[in-house]
Amino acid sequence: MIVKEKKNGRKSAGLTIAAILLLLTGVGIQIGLGVWQYRQSCETAGAVLTEIRQAAELQAESERSRLIPIAENGQTQVRLRLEKLAARKGRTLRNKHLELLLLVNPWNKVPEGYVPELAPVSHWNQMTSGYEADARCTEALTQMLNDCMLGGGLPYVCSAYRTQDYQQMLFDDKIDRLLEEGVSPDIAPTVAARSVAIPGTSEHQLGLALDIIDENYPGLNEAQEWTPTQQWLMKHCWEYGFILRYPNGTSDITGIIYEPWHYRYVGTAHAQAIHERELTLEEYLAMRRGR
Numbered sequence: 001m002i003v004k005e006k007k008n009g010r011k012s013a014g015l016t017i018a019a020i021l022l023l024l025t026g027v028g029i030q031i032g033l034g035v036w037q038y039r040q041s042c043e044t045a046g047a048v049l050t051e052i053r054q055a056a057e058l059q060a061e062s063e064r065s066r067l068i069p070i071a072e073n074g075q076t077q078v079r080l081r082l083e084k085l086a087a088r089k090g091r092t093l094r095n096k097h098l099e100l101l102l103l104v105n106p107w108n109k110v111p112e113g114y115v116p117e118l119a120p121v122s123h124w125n126q127m128t129s130g131y132e133a134d135a136r137c138t139e140a141l142t143q144m145l146n147d148c149m150l151g152g153g154l155p156y157v158c159s160a161y162r163t164q165d166y167q168q169m170l171f172d173d174k175i176d177r178l179l180e181e182g183v184s185p186d187i188a189p190t191v192a193a194r195s196v197a198i199p200g201t202s203e204h205q206l207g208l209a210l211d212i213i214d215e216n217y218p219g220l221n222e223a224q225e226w227t228p229t230q231q232w233l234m235k236h237c238w239e240y241g242f243i244l245r246y247p248n249g250t251s252d253i254t255g256i257i258y259e260p261w262h263y264r265y266v267g268t269a270h271a272q273a274i275h276e277r278e279l280t281l282e283e284y285l286a287m288r289r290g291r
């Protein structure tokens with residue numbers, strides 16, 4: 001009986017150990033599974049993070065690629081924006097450098113909506129006061145007039161920037177005078193246009209042209225050429241960026257009579273080139289186009 005009990009006791013102990021082992025194995029498997037699952041989830045999380053990072057990099061890349069061309073073409077972009085703004089204001093955006101050579105003559109009108117940035121014309125001569133010209137040439141003009149005076153001239157500006165309305169008034173006045181002189185009404189506008197530009201075709205509307213005459217001889221005629229003022233200006237004006245715009249014998253090219261008083265600012269580099277080659281602005285521009 002005791003032996004049987006002992007046997008039973010051993011048997012139940014064995015069972016218990018087996019149950020414990022089984023339990024432990026189960027726990028072990030559970031832990032193993034948990035660890036595996038944890039690792040898996042870590043890997044998944046890692047993959048997700050990588051994906052997010054890659055997506056972010058891609059987005060940044062696309063942002064960069066979108067921005068780089070804009071940065072490279074920054075000036076174009078800004079220009080386009082300004083052009084839009086200018087168009088809204090009914091103005092034409094102007095290339096500040098190229099327009100120093102802007103051609104205005106009987107065949108080339110002042111661009112629509114052209115409004116120069118003006119500055120007062122200043123000089124010791126009181127008769128010059130009240131005029132305005134393109135701000136880019138007024139300093140050079142003052143210097144030229146002062147130096148002309150030191151060189152024996154007595155210069156003063158008798159015409160500078162003109163508005164379209166003012167040019168119209170000058171043109172109409174010229175026609176009236178011609179009619180009074182007996183010129184036929186049929187040809188009066190054509191004759192007038194040879195000495196007073198048709199409104200819209202006057203360089204004075206650019207603000208870059210100035211009529212400069214001698215105080216002792218204020219006549220707007222060919223004799224103006226022989227005054228000390230013109231003798232000095234014709235020789236030196238290019239040094240200040242000006243050219244005599246309508247030289248003698250060039251009416252066929254310029255469309256305007258000889259005017260030994262009308263000076264045009266083109267900047268010193270162009271003025272020097274024009275002076276050295278003895279060209280009109282029309283010829284100089286044709287030469288540049290042919291380059």
Ligand SMILES: [Zn+2]
Nearest residue numbers: 209210211262
């Ligand atoms: Zn003039």
